[in-house]
Amino acid sequence: MDQTEEQKTTFRVALAGNPNCGKTTLFNALTGAHQHVGNYPGVTVERRDGSFKIDDAREASLTDLPGTYSLSSFSPEEKVAQDELLSGEHDVVIVVADSGNLQRQLVVMTQVMQMGANIVLCLNMADEAKAAGQVLDLPQMEKLLGVPVVETVGHKREGIDGLKAAVAKAIDHPVKKHRLVLGERLEKAMAEIRPLIPEGFARAEAVDWFASRLLIGDRETVEKLKAAPKGAEALEKIAAVRSRLEAEIGHDAGLAVTEGYFGFVDGLLKEVMTQKSREDAREMTKKIDAVLANRVVGLPIFALVMFLIFQLAFTLGEPPMGWIEGGFGALGEWVGGHLGDGLLKSLIVDGIIGGVGGVIVFLPNILLLFLGLAFLEDTGYLARSAFLLDQVMHKFGLHGKSFIPMVTGFGCSVPGIMATRTLENEKDRLTTMFVLPLMSCGARLPIWMLLIPAFFPTKSGGLMLFIIYSIGIVVALCLALLLRKTVLKGEESPFVMELPPYRLPTLRGILTKMLERGWMYLKKAGTIILAITILLWVLAKFPGVEDGKYAVDALVDSGKITVVEDPPAEESADADKAKADEGKDGEAKVAAAAADKDKKDEPAEEAPPVSERLAKARAGESVTLMQSELDAVHAEEDLEASYVAKIGKAVAPIFKPMDFDWKMVTAMIGAFAAKEVFVAQMGVVYSMGEVDESSEGLRATLHKNYTPLTGFTLMVFLLISAPCMATIAVTKRESNSWKWALGQLFGLTVLAYILALLVNLIGKALGF
Amino acid sequence: MTAFFQFTPKSMEQQNTMTLSELVPGQSAKITLVSASPVIRQRILDMGLIPGVTVRMERKGPMGHPYWIGCNGTSLALRQEEALGVEAELLKD
Known part of the structure; x- marks a missing residue:
């Protein structure tokens, strides 16, 4: 036995403690793994594993147990933590406590003591407690408890070496029988x-x-x-x-x-x-709460804060979006210039660069939104918002705690649904999970970024975004109420929530969180979305029209259509776009664009639309087409003969009442796989049929072809309809039944159809 | 017969006894009894709201609840349902 202990080089260590005691920050500091850390009770729900070196000879595999106030097993987290601790598999259990709130935080330690764990007590956030004037006699504490006691400041990575040394000490001299006297x-x-x-x-x-x-x-x-x-x-x-x-x-x-x-x-x-x-240690928090948690101004301030975050994400993200757009345009052009015309070029330029670029271009917006949410979480403001909103949430059959997962859903439904584990009551949890995809996720942001500027003036962009998000929230609340009145009748779980003191978030903390979430998004863009983009490209490219059998060519051959060379590119709104817009003989156009820059405000001479000229040609008149326009007509004929058009056309009649055409339906098929694919797919569908491939060009095309009401109806449908595959999968996993996952898939789609139809009909009746 | 007196030792006679929900912001009280359904009760106790502890009603939510309770230098939010299960004795300033 002793010999095996000596030979053992890897030890199992667990972190236990209250929610909000900085456990996950410590986990990161120990393992170096990047994790999501919040300032709201209950954010640490998932089990996290990592490893760290205890000393030169020994390694620890570290498990971050869910944060719990106690281990009485009423909630899923408590049950998980209890089972882990009772398994006795851990060589050391680090009990983490917020030094500023020891009276409550150490209760978990007493229970871990009863469970016979080999404990190291870690008093975290020691700097805050010291600043508040608290003095602890650590040697005396070690003596009384009989376990190593260390102080740390997790977010500053202070005391980590001491903690490792204490773990080593606990491994060398395990204590499993504790002197706990209950009276x-x-x-x-x-x-x-x-x-x-x-x-x-x-x-x-x-x-x-x-x-x-x-x-x-x-x-x-x-x-x-x-x-x-x-x-x-x-x-x-x-x-x-x-x-x-x-x-x-x-x-x-x-x-x-x-x-x-x-x-x-x-x-x-x-x-x-x-x-x-000192009594006045929390004076600052109290003063801030007197305003932010105020009965009268609290909610308006919260609404304003959310609005500002969205507005900021919308406006600050605009310039970097331009750079990315320009970058991808240049890349497409460079690659295009090095490849001969043909399928490979089309796949790389139209499919991969166009598709993935169309998704990555929204990264600045998404990062800014994540940054705002991370800031709210880490300051402690999110807990206040739960306090302010609980009664409203409660009225709709939800829980104040439902709010945090739902806000997380603004980032991505997947972590949001996983965060519903903080809800103790099964029915609260299922309700929250079911309606959560209605929170407009980060992946849907690209859709709004594409469609809003296409149909609405720039100055009302922020307002439109706010309206879309609000519709999602309102529908979610109504649906939650409906569920609680019907299939999910029953008692709600207790609402007893801690409101932590305000903390100034560390830059590292919020940036890490932002980059983590941004990285998840990029990974999705690089993998699933890339694969789907290629699949959709194939569906859009094949089988195509056989060479020489284009309907338009017959008209050209018969002399009804005269084909002329393209004039130099017209200058669009700015040089960046010009660069991104032009796709053909690059250098010449850039030069021409630069030369033409001065005349950009001059209205271009408008020929009748291509479709009109084609109609005339068919009717027997003679018309002129530019070479690029002829290419576009070819591409459009190809597209109409493709698989994706066949699917889109087959499904399109269902959407006829909302004025969605088969192109939109085609892109919606992509959106079922992952929401942001909608944009990529629109890009692919239209870049093949139109000369432009940047979203600016796409926006112009959309603006030309559809009314703002159709655009708005489309947004409503995309907001509410079936969540993406990943969401369905996680709902299945978290609810442990296909019933809820499929219910979400079909239920939300039917609801989306009904609501979009209503919006469209009402809009028309109002004369939009 | 005796059980009744064991579980509710003094709530009936004490004039100052009230539930937490009756406290006005700014008032403090000493908890005397926690008598909610088992799950809710255990959660309330786990959060440190146990008999003998002094609490202060800091504020109420925008529409009257939840309640913001100060306790041992920390803050907790409680819904009306939970607060109704906590009896307390009003403390004079």
Whole structure:
């Protein structure tokens, strides 16, 4: 045994503690892994694994347990944490506590002590507590608890070496039996219960935990004992011990045990806290809350804050978008110049560069939105918003805690749905999960960025974005209420939430969070979206019209259409766009564009649209087409003969009442796979049929071909309709049933259809 | 018969006893009894709202609730349903 211990070089270490104690930040500091860390109770839901070097010879595999206020197993997180800790598989359990709130934070430690874990106590955020005037006698604390105690400042990476040293110490000198005293009467009762627990029922070190669970009559533990040999007999005796204790102390055993935990912590702190923090330590937080959490101005301020974040994401993102757009335009042109005309060039330039570029171009907006949300999370403002909004959420059958996953859904539905694990009640959770995709996610932002400027003036762009997001929220709330009144009737879970003090987020903290989420988006662009873009390109390119059989060529041959060379490119709004816009003989056009720059305000001489001229030609008149226009007509004929058009046309009649044509339907097919593919697909569909391939050109095309009402109807449909594949998959996983996942897929699509139709009909009736 | 008195030892006679939801912002009270359904009760207790603890009603939500309770230097938000399950004795300033 000793020998194997010595040979062992990898040890299992777990992090346990309250939500919001900086556990995940410590996890990052230890492992160097980049993780999502929040300032809202309950954000650490998923299990995180990593590893770090304890010293030169030893390595630790680290598990970040869900943050819990206790381990009483009412919530999924508590259950997970409890099971992990009871498994006894961890060589060391680091109990993390916020130094500024030890009275509550150390309660988890008392429970971990009962579970017989080999503990290192880590007092995090020590700098804040010290600044507030709190003084702790650490040597005395170590002596009383019998475990290593260290101080850390997670976000500044202070005390990490000390923590590692303490872990090493705990491995070398494990302590699994702890001196936890819950009070004389409780101890007496527990002493009577301990021998009643049959051997093999639990790990020997964790017997105290089971004794206290049995004393309070925890249902799960009782059921387990009932099934054990002589269990029923033992339970009877335990019940007798319980009634006697309750008669003695005048209240129930459950309260007595909780009081015991708090009492132990109080006693400990009396011994080791040589100076309490000053009364006015939270003065700043109180002053800020007097405004931000104010009954009257709190909500308007919150609305303003959200609005500003969206507006900022919209306007600040504009210049870098131009650069990216220009960059991809130049790349497409450069690649195009080095490849001969043909399928490969079309695949790379139109399919891959056009498609992926069309998605990446929205990265600045998405990063800015993520940055804003990370800031709100890390300052502690999100918890205040949950306080302000709970009553409204509650009215719609949701929970104040539903709000955070839903806001996360603005970034991406997938982490949002995973964050619903913070909801204890199954029905709260399912409701939140079901309606969460209605929160307009980051992947849908590109769609709005494409469509809003195409149909609405620039100055109302921010307002339109705000309206779209608001529609999502309103529909989500109504749907939640409907669900709670019908299929998900039932009790809601308790709402007792901690409001942490305001903290100035570290730049590293919010940037890490922003980049992580941005990276997830890019990875999606690089993998799924790339694959789908290629697939859709193939569907759009094949089978195509056989060479020489274009309908338009017959007209050219018969002399009805005269083909002329293209004039030099016209200058569009600015040089960047000109660069991105032109796709053919590059250098000459750039030069021409530069030369023409001065005349950009001059209206160009407008020939009738190509379609009109074609109609005339068919009617027998003679018309002129430029070479590029002829190419576009060829491409359009190719597209109309493609698979994707066949699919789009087959489905399009369903969408006839909303005035969506088969091109839109084709792009929507892409959106089912991943929302941002809509933009890429629109790009592919139109770049093949039109001369332009940048979204500016696409916007102009859309503007020309559809009314703003159709654009708005399209946005409503895309907002509400079936979430992407990844969301469906995660809903299946999290709800553990296909019923909810498929319900989401079909239910939301049907709802989207009905609402889009209503919007369209009402819009028409109002004369839009 | 005796059980009744064991579980609600003093709530009936005490004049100053009220539920947390009745506190006006600015008022402080000492918790005397937590009597909600088991799940809610355990959560309330876990958060440190146990008999003997002094709490202060800091503010109420925009539409009357939830409640913002100060307790041991930290802040908690409680819904009306939960606050109704916590009895407390009003403290004079």
